[in-house]
Each structure stands twice: as C-alpha cells, then as structure tokens.
Amino acid sequence: MFEATELNIRNDRIQERFRYLFLAMAVVLIVPVLVILSLLVIKGGPVLSWSFLTEFPKNGMTEGGIYPALLGTIFLVLVALLFSVPLGVAAAIYLSEYAKDNWLTRVINLAIINLAGVPSIVHALFGVGAFVIFFGFGTSILSASLTLAIMTLPVVIVATREALQSVPHAFREACWSLGATKWQTIRKVVLPNAVSGILTGVILEVSRTAGETAPIMFTGAVFFVPFLPESVFDQTMALSLHLYTLSTQVTDVPENLPYGVALLLILIVLAMNALSIGFRTYLRNKKKW
Amino acid sequence: MTDSPMTPGGETRRSNSDVEMAIRTRELNLWYGDFQALYDVDFDVRRGQITALIGPSGCGKSTLLRSINRINERLGYVRTEGTIEVLGKNILDENVSMPQLRKEVGMVFQRPNPFPLSIRDNVLFGYRLHEAKATRRSSVNRRQEDEIVEQALREVLMWDEFKDKLDANSIELSLEAQQKLCIARLLPIKPAVLLMDEPCSALDPEATAAVEELLFRLRGDYTILIVTHNMAQARRVSDESAFMLMGKMVEHSRTDEMFVTPKFKETANYIEGRYG
Ligand SMILES: Nc1ncnc2c1ncn2[C@@H]1O[C@H](COP(=O)(O)OP(=O)(O)OP(=O)(O)O)[C@@H](O)[C@H]1O
Ligand SMILES: [Mg+2]
Numbered sequence: 001m002f003e004a005t006e007l008n009i010r011n012d013r014i015q016e017r018f019r020y021l022f023l024a025m026a027v028v029l030i031v032p033v034l035v036i037l038s039l040l041v042i043k044g045g046p047v048l049s050w051s052f053l054t055e056f057p058k059n060g061m062t063e064g065g066i067y068p069a070l071l072g073t074i075f076l077v078l079v080a081l082l083f084s085v086p087l088g089v090a091a092a093i094y095l096s097e098y099a100k101d102n103w104l105t106r107v108i109n110l111a112i113i114n115l116a117g118v119p120s121i122v123h124a125l126f127g128v129g130a131f132v133i134f135f136g137f138g139t140s141i142l143s144a145s146l147t148l149a150i151m152t153l154p155v156v157i158v159a160t161r162e163a164l165q166s167v168p169h170a171f172r173e174a175c176w177s178l179g180a181t182k183w184q185t186i187r188k189v190v191l192p193n194a195v196s197g198i199l200t201g202v203i204l205e206v207s208r209t210a211g212e213t214a215p216i217m218f219t220g221a222v223f224f225v226p227f228l229p230e231s232v233f234d235q236t237m238a239l240s241l242h243l244y245t246l247s248t249q250v251t252d253v254p255e256n257l258p259y260g261v262a263l264l265l266i267l268i269v270l271a272m273n274a275l276s277i278g279f280r281t282y283l284r285n286k287k288k289w
Numbered sequence: 290m291t292d293s294p295m296t297p298g299g300e301t302r303r304s305n306s307d308v309e310m311a312i313r314t315r316e317l318n319l320w321y322g323d324f325q326a327l328y329d330v331d332f333d334v335r336r337g338q339i340t341a342l343i344g345p346s347g348c349g350k351s352t353l354l355r356s357i358n359r360i361n362e363r364l365g366y367v368r369t370e371g372t373i374e375v376l377g378k379n380i381l382d383e384n385v386s387m388p389q390l391r392k393e394v395g396m397v398f399q400r401p402n403p404f405p406l407s408i409r410d411n412v413l414f415g416y417r418l419h420e421a422k423a424t425r426r427s428s429v430n431r432r433q434e435d436e437i438v439e440q441a442l443r444e445v446l447m448w449d450e451f452k453d454k455l456d457a458n459s460i461e462l463s464l465e466a467q468q469k470l471c472i473a474r475l476l477p478i479k480p481a482v483l484l485m486d487e488p489c490s491a492l493d494p495e496a497t498a499a500v501e502e503l504l505f506r507l508r509g510d511y512t513i514l515i516v517t518h519n520m521a522q523a524r525r526v527s528d529e530s531a532f533m534l535m536g537k538m539v540e541h542s543r544t545d546e547m548f549v550t551p552k553f554k555e556t557a558n559y560i561e562g563r564y565g
Contacts, residue, residue, distance in 0.1 A: 100365050101365075168402075170398065170400060170402035171402060171404060171405075173360065173363075173398065173402070174398065174402045174403075174404065174471070174474075175404075175414075176360055176363065176391070177358060177360055177391055177395065177396040178391060178392075178395075178414060178415035178418055178474070178475070178478065179387065179388035179389070179390075179391035179392045179415065179418060179419060179478065180388070180418050181387075181388065184418055188414075188418075189404060193405065
C-alpha cells in the first residue's frame with residue numbers, strides 16, 4: 001500500500017531537478033548586486049571622505065570634492081517633490097475616493113500607466129520642449145525638477161492610491177454614517193491612516209529621482225558651475241550627471257574618482273530604500289486592524 | 290443643540306408628536322444595477338420601540354436598513370423608488386441633507402468598527418463633525434466635551450470601565466467594548482433612530498447578553514431597528530418583528546404574536562429553522 005511506483009519516482013526526480021534549476025536562476029540575481037557593490041566599495045571607498053563631500057571640484061574636475069553636485073541633487077529632488085507630491089496625492093485621492101468607473105477615469109488610468117512606461121530620455125525631450133522653451137524657464141533647476149516631477153508622478157500616484165485603498169472600508173462607512181461629507185471622511189479618517197503608505201511611496205520616489213540623469217542633462221543640470229545655485233532659475237551640478245561627465249567626457253580623471261561618486265549615489269539610494277522599508281515595517285507593526 | 294432639533298427637511302420635529310412611526314416606507318423598490326433587491330416594501334417602525342428584522346440570508350435586510358440612512362447610495366449603481374419617511378419626512382426628497390439625515394439616523398455595523406483613535410476621540414468624533422471649528426477650539430468646549438464623553442459612556446454602561454483609560458486606543462479593546470463604543474459614538478449627535486445590522490454576530494454569548502441589556506436601556510429614548518439571524522435574540526429584545534423573504538416584506542407583527550402564531554407558512558418555516 002502507498003508505495004511509490006516507477007513513474008512516481010521518476011516524476012519526483014524531475015520535479016527536484018526543476019526546483020534546483022529555478023533556485024539557481026534566483027541566486028543568479030544576487031550576483032550582479034554583489035559584484036557591483038563590492039566593486040564600488042573597493043574602488044570608490046578610499047575616495048569617500050569628509051572633504052570629498054564638502055569641497056568643490058578642482059583642476060578640471062580631476063581633483064577635489066563633489067559638494068556642488070551633492071547639493072544640486074538634493075535641491076533637484078526637493079523641488080521635484082514640491083510639485084509631484086501635492087499633485088500626485090491629489091490625483092490619487094480623486095481616483096481612489098471620488099472617481100466612478102467611467103471613461104474619464106479609464107483615460108486617466110491609462111495615462112498613468114503610459115506615463116510610467118515613457119523612457120526617461122523622452123521625458124527629457126518633453127522637458128526641453130515644455131519647460132525650457134515653451135514656458136521659458138530656460139535650462140534651470142526649475143525645468144529639471146519639473147521634468148523629474150512628471151517622470152515620477154506615476155510612482156506617487158500608484159503608491160498613494162494603494163495606501164488609500166488599504167484603509168478599511170469599514171472606517172469610511174462608520175464615518176459617513178455619522179454624517180461626515182466625503183471630504184471630512186478623507187481628511188479625518190482616510191488620510192491619517194494612509195499617511196505611512198504615502199510616505200513610503202514618496203521616499204521611493206526620492207531614491208529614483210536622485211539617480212536619474214537623462215531628464216536633467218538637457219533641462220537644468222550642467223557639467224560644471226563654479227558656484228552654488230542661488231535660485232530655482234539657476235543651473236546646477238548633479239551627482240548623476242557628474243558621474244557621467246567624469247566617466248566619459250573628462251580626460252586624466254583618476255580611476256577611483258568616478259567610483260567614489262557612484263558609491264555615494266548608490267549609498268544615497270540604498271539609504272532611502274532602507275528608510276522606506278524600515279518605515280513601512282515600523283508602521284505596519286503599529287497598525288492593529 | 291436647540292430643544293427642538295430639526296428633521297432632515299428642516300421642520301421642527303418633536304413638536305408633531307402625532308408622528309407615531311419613526312420610519313415608514315411605502316412601495317419601496319430598490320435595484321443594484323439590474324438586480325432588484327427590494328419589492329414594494331411597506332414597513333412601519335414604531336417610535337421608541339425595538340423592531341427586529343429577520344429573514345434568510347440575502348433577503349434584503351441589510352439593503353432595507355442601509356436605505357434608511359441612504360448609505361447605500363455610495364454605490365453608484367443603486368436606484369431607489371418609493372418613499373422612506375423618517376419622522377414624517379420623506380428622506381428621498383431632493384432637499385434632504387445627508388449630514389442632517391445621518392445625524393438623526395445612526396448606524397451600528399456587524400463588525401465593530403471604532404476608529405483607530407482613543408476612546409475619547411471616538412465618542413467625540415460625530416459631535417466634532419457637526420460642530421463649527423470656532424467652538425471646537427475654546428476651553429469651555431473642552432469641559433463640555435468631557436461631559437459629553439461621560440454622558441455617552443454612562444448611557445452605554447461603560448463609564449466605569451472606560452473612565453480611567455479614555456486615551457487608550459480603541460482598537461485594542463475587546464469586541465464587546467468596541468461595539469458598545471460604536472453605539473456610544475452615535476449618542477452625542479442625538480439620533481432618533483438607531484439602525485443595527487447584526488450587531489452581535491461577532492460577539493460571544495456573554496457579550497451578546499451585555500449588548501442586549503444595553504438595547505433594553507436605550508429602548509424608549511431611541512427607535513431601534515435591529516437585523517438579526519438569531520431567533521432567540523429577536524424574541525428576547527424586540528417589541529415587534531418583521532419577516533422578509535426574497536426582497537419582500539412578508540409579515541410584520543408584535544414579536545410575541547409572530548413567534549407564537551405566525552400568519553404565513555413561510556414565516557413559520559423560517560422561525561422554526563427550516564431554512565435560512
Ligand atoms: N452591493 C451590492 N451589489 C449588488 N448586489 C447586492 C449588493 N449588496 C447586496 N446585494 C444583493 O442584494 C440581495 C440582498 O442583500 P442583503 O445584503 O440586503 O441581504 P441580507 O438579508 O442582509 O443578507 P445577510 O443575512 O446575508 O446579511 C442579495 O441577493 C445580494 O446578493
Ligand atoms: Mg446583511
């Protein structure tokens with residue numbers, strides 16, 4: 001009774017083989033991450049220092065620090081957030097709380113999906129056409145940040161919508177049944193309970209924005225400016241573009257320098273991701289429903 | 290709050306005490322899209338009494354209940370015909386304001402759904418919704434709020450248990466305490482009608498008994514319409530019972546009559562547990 005037949009044994013063996021095959025494929029994923037990280041740490045690690053972070057580049061960018069690029073990246077990201085967060089959150093609130101399933105909603109959803117799929121170089125061209133030329137902002141932080149904002153808008157919208165939708169429907173019903181208007185319900189019940197998820201999405205957006213190169217290189221970021229930006233209409237340096245310049249445009253760059261910049265960029269992105277994950281875990285544990 | 294609160298339509302309410310029925314539906318038909326869930330429902334709910342709404346699963350009890358505070362309309366595809374009078378005023382009229390209607394008609398849900406806030410903030414939630422911002426800020430109001438919280442919690446027999454932990458998060462309370470808190474949350478806005486959709490079905494027998502005791506206490510001050518699957522509960526708590534089947538109101542009479550001498554075979558079958 002219940003003994004395995006020839007066929008059972010053979011099938012078991014095949015199933016085992018597939019298991020290992022898939023496992024191997026999954027493990028392969030880790031390899032590039034490890035290689036990239038260790039390469040960056042080994043080659044770029046020695047470059048990182050306090051003065052690297054706080055000094056201007058010198059000698060045609062072959063020496064000195066990356067202070068203006070670091071500051072520029074932070075500046076670009078912050079200004080982009082200033083636009084994309086209010087806009088994205090508002091759009092997500094509309095889609096999640098107000099929109100009925102009609103053609104307008106479907107068109108908006110389609111637009112979001114497509115926006116998310118547009119290659120960043122196309123965003124760059126759009127940014128040049130719209131912000132640099134049409135609105136006359138010139139190549140400036142404002143133009144670059146607006147381009148970044150549009151590019152990351154889908155991330156904010158999708159994350160916010162998910163966060164809103166994860167608030168139990170029972171809370172909304174309880175609130176409505178007490179006589180609250182839709183907006184009162186959103187403000188007093190939905191948003192306070194969704195804010196953690198929204199923030200997670202925003203942080204992820206930051207990490208993505210910080211690394212982008214194409215959308216900013218035509219719209220506001222430049223290879224080198226000898227001074228810090230003073231307003232959003234100035235041009236700025238940025239880490240990602242700096243890395244690109246060092247690796248491809250400047251001659252006689254010490255080999256380690258680009259790796260240092262790359263390592264810094266990766267560290268910023270990883271830190272942001274870690275922050276976002278930590279935040280999510282913390283808030284998930286705090287939530288009780 | 291004035292002494293004579295307004296009905297949803299705006300006329301003063303308690304002055305016309307000739308309104309004997311708190312709720313009165315006539316030829317009420319309701320569709321979810323193409324599906325008709327209620328057929329010509331004529332239903333009267335007596336003021337100050339407890340009326341039980343019974344019937345097998347899917348017969349339309351929740352649908353009827355949820356049309357009385359019009360919360361059903363949140364689903365875009367619901368269509369209602371007929372009249373639903375609450376305290377003498379047809380709430381399907383165009384000039385009815387939702388906040389005013391829902392102030393008058395409170396609702397308790399199957400699963401306790403307190404907000405993830407403190408006990409105090411839960412009790413005050415509805416009150417604050419309907420209070421202008423300016424008054425909410427004053428220090429006089431703080432004292433007034435304390436009184437409101439105490440009164441509401443006393444009314445649901447939870448003051449002694451809650452008074453030392455008003456700042457505790459309500460999500461951590463027992464289900465029974467949560468459900469009572471959900472009832473307490475309705476009281477500060479002084480509703481006339483309480484709709485309860487199987488309020489005890491998530492509770493154990495002891496908690497159920499405690500909530501039933503609370504219902505007796507609220508009886509008289511509030512008109513209570515309660516959906517229940519529990520025949521024993523319907524018998525214990527209600528003055529009148531209404532039996533629904535497949536979207537129609539089959540029988541409605543005094544509870545002691547219905548459970549002893551039901552007029553219709555379907556009613557008899559149902560209360561004897563032959564289906565449902
Ligand atoms: N949102 C909805 N969309 C479409 N049909 C619905 C919806 N809600 C309820 N119905 C249908 O309407 C009918 C009545 O449902 P309702 O929830 O009122 O029944 P009920 O008597 O409360 O049942 P239960 O005892 O299971 O709670 C059912 O056939 C149900 O499938
Ligand atoms: Mg129901």
